[in-house]
Amino acid sequence: KHRTIWKQMAESEEADARDFGDIAADMPDEEEIVFDGPMKAAEAAALTSLMSNSSFLTRCSQRCGTEAVELAQQVYKKLGSSEHVGEAVEAVVTKYGAPHLRPTDIEGRSEQDTACWSLINLLKYAAACATQDEATSA
DSSP, X not given: OHHXXXXXXXXXXXXXXXXXXXXXXXXXXXXXXOOOHHHHHHHHHHHHHHHTOHHXXXXXXXXXXXXXXXXXXXXXXXXXXXXXXXXXXXXXXXXXXXXXXXXHHHHHTTTSHHHHHHHHHHHHHHHHHHHHHHHHXX
C-alpha cells in the first residue's frame, strides 16, 4: 500500500515538476539599484553613523565576536574618505547582489542582531573587493 502511494506521489510530482528556469522566469525582476553621488554620500554617512555608535558596536562584539568587529573597524578606517566608502558599498552590493548590505538598510534595522552580521559582512566583502582591485591594477 505504501509503495503505491509513494509511486503515485512521484508520478504526480514528475508531471507537475518545473525546472528553476521556469520558476525564475515567473519571478518579478529585481529593481536595479543605481548608485549616484547623493546615494553614495548617504551610504557613507550611514556607515559612519554605525561605526561611531559605540552601543551598536558593543552589541555587535557580543554577537559576532570582538575580533570580527575590530577587523571591520580596521577595514572602515582603510576605506578613508566618504567617496571611497560609497564606492566600496556600491562594489559590494553590485558584485554580491546584496542590497541588504547597504549601510542605510543596516542602520534601519540596527536594533536587530542581523544588522551586526550585515555590517561585518559588508566590510569583509569591501576588503575583498579592495584587495581584488589592487591586484588587478598592479
